[in-house]
Amino acid sequence: MGCYNTKKTGLGSMKKFLFLLSFLCVLPLCLLNAWWRTFPAHTAVNPSSFRNITILLWHWPHGKSSSLKRDTCWDLYRIPRCRLVDQRSLFPSADVVVFHNRELALGHQKLPLDLPRPQGQRWAWMSLEAPIHNGKLHQYANIFNMTISYRRDADVTIPYGQLLPKEAEGHLVDNVPLNKSSLACWVVSNYIKHHKRSKVYQELKAVVPVKVYGRWTETPLSQNALLPTISRCFFYLAFENSISKDYITEKLWRNAYQGGAVPVVLGPPLGDYKSVAPPNSFIHVDEFASVKDLGEYLQQLAEDKKLYSEYFTWKHQWTVKLYKDWRERLCKICSHYNNLPQEKVYSNLEAWVKG
Template sequence: MRYLDYDPHDIVYITEIRRPLDRSILDNYIQDKDENYFASRNLSAPILVWWTPFTYDTGSYIQCGDQTRCFISNIRKYRDNKDFSAFLFYGTDFHLYDLPLPRYQHEQWALLHEESPKNNYAFSFESIMSMFNHTATFKRHSDVPLTTQWLASIDDLLDQTYVIDIKEKTSLQTIENLAPIIYIQSDCFTPSDRDLYIKELMKYIPIDSYGSCLHNKDLPENLRIPVETMEHDDILKLVGKYKFALAFENAVCTDYITEKFWRPLRVGTIPIVYGSDQFQDFLPDNHSAISILDFPTPADLARYIHELNTNDTLYDSYRQFKLTRTISNDTLLAQTMSKRTWGIHNDHIRGNFISKLECHVCQRVHKTREDPTLKYQAKFDDYGCPSPTTFDSQGVKLERSGDWYRQYEFSRCQVDVFEELLDQGNYSFTEKELYDAAAKRFSPSFRRDEFLK
């Protein structure tokens, strides 16, 4: 992370920040400046500001194309500058009680939110999405689609490094006492309620669960920090030994696809998927993963897995893209990756999706300056996830039920209160005031502690 500041005539000062970041970095910087410093600076470029401190950049120029340049900062005080043009928001830190209100007509808003609705239900409501002009989310129709944010390249899917022959996979089940299915997850309270389904599935087929959720098998000690080891070579080798891997996301929403989906495909293991209802669109071919929604119950799914586990030909039919190293150019996956102009894993050539969004907004701001009649508007489907569901004791999906559904409905109440406050011209309200007003309309039996878990 960089901490820097410059303008066309200043020296650039860069300090590498290696400790966890907090607002004090920005606050300390602001304290050193006089009251009118930010409003009076002549920056000669549109100013973009991260309202939710994200990059902790105090101020620097970005060059987007040959002629397009913007100044970008995490200092909110730049809003008073005559060149201020747009706010950028990181979705997880977007709070209805802390927004730049009232919003002025010339201000554009951009949303970056690659995370699932577990992090913030506000974007599941159309009135909130309508506040944005530009988006970068996991949805394929977003301005900067991040659906493939966990896939480095098509070559990763075709790579043979971790592929194990089907007969060896079968022998490993005996030699190393491996179950047919692997599950690695340590986030156990999720809107998808995945563990309810998996617990029922475990009654009908063995599953080796290495994470803290439904734990029954230990990872090597060097692999027990989930975020740091999810792409570790030893994790990939371990997953590659199994015939099947559970790829259950923490929330259900179209196009929400993470490393859980890509990892088994990378290593030649068949993913069993629950998450995006249209994940098939991003498969290497039309027969390389299994959806739990194709089976009425976990017992039915288990019967099919048992069949595949004992039929080598049928099993390898799911790995044809891998065994032949072929992905058709007409797949949405291939088309999406060919159009993607950003990289992952600190790609120093193409950059990342954060800089891509910043440049996208910068270029659009320049266009609206040239043509004030030009308007950009985000769509509900740029995020717009459905309400959470759960499972009954037999693993059958249930609508409008469960703890996470109640939290979703409480978020709806907060959004309703927020809209009413804006309609009344009330732009100054606290978190507690918003919360208490939503609580009154949520339900007569509402208990505050239920939503503080």
């Protein structure tokens, strides 16, 4: 009897073990099935995530072309699966066709409306100009699927510049230029008397000395002399030629920030600057009740080394990145492509541009 009981007990233990093993094997499958059912039935992987996206540039901006040898987007900018081309013969296979507005506005180029447009192909309107310089756009209603602009609400934003985090913090003492010989300076080529920036300049120079350079004056600057000259100024007048939403050009990023002068900015509202630049790194004209008050504040800062140096604390953590190569701007399209609505069409491009 004792021997029989031992065998029976052994068989019972084996059954329990097999049952437990089966349960442990089935449980993960049940959990996986329950998790999978939480996803919508229409959820699917976008096939374009795993293939090359072909970007066709219909014409080069301002007629200045660059090399597109080999895998440009990957070789230069480490953007994968992005094929940038400029051969119009590739139009039928292009995922995106980009048209730079300047050449369209001047009549130097035209849209290929006579060609059969492949299903799913997106046409992109691209401009870095302020709205006033984009010409008439009403004829482009219901044509473009994508906007490429400096504006933050564009489908693909390509700013003139931006600040990127430094890998390691710098030392403030190395970042505050001290060889200052002029209170304020301004580089201007196109001086139009009725522009707001011209009026502010006229009022400001009555309060503080402003050194003016550029084609408008008899003291033009070469590209090599630009930043060294600005570095000798306490303040740089980063005055935009157009007061437009998000329109912040190289006057801030290159001339002031890289030149080593505190930027006095005039352009879009203060909030637009705060969205892209750290606090206490610029002075906005609109922060003052009058230009006279602005001038007096600049004079005070120039005389107070400690207060002036606080406008360079951003250099601890940030470095300036300029966007000058159109290839980099165009390759950026691929980074956004899969996140853009496939059926989007601008029914009123002109309204968006002027908005």
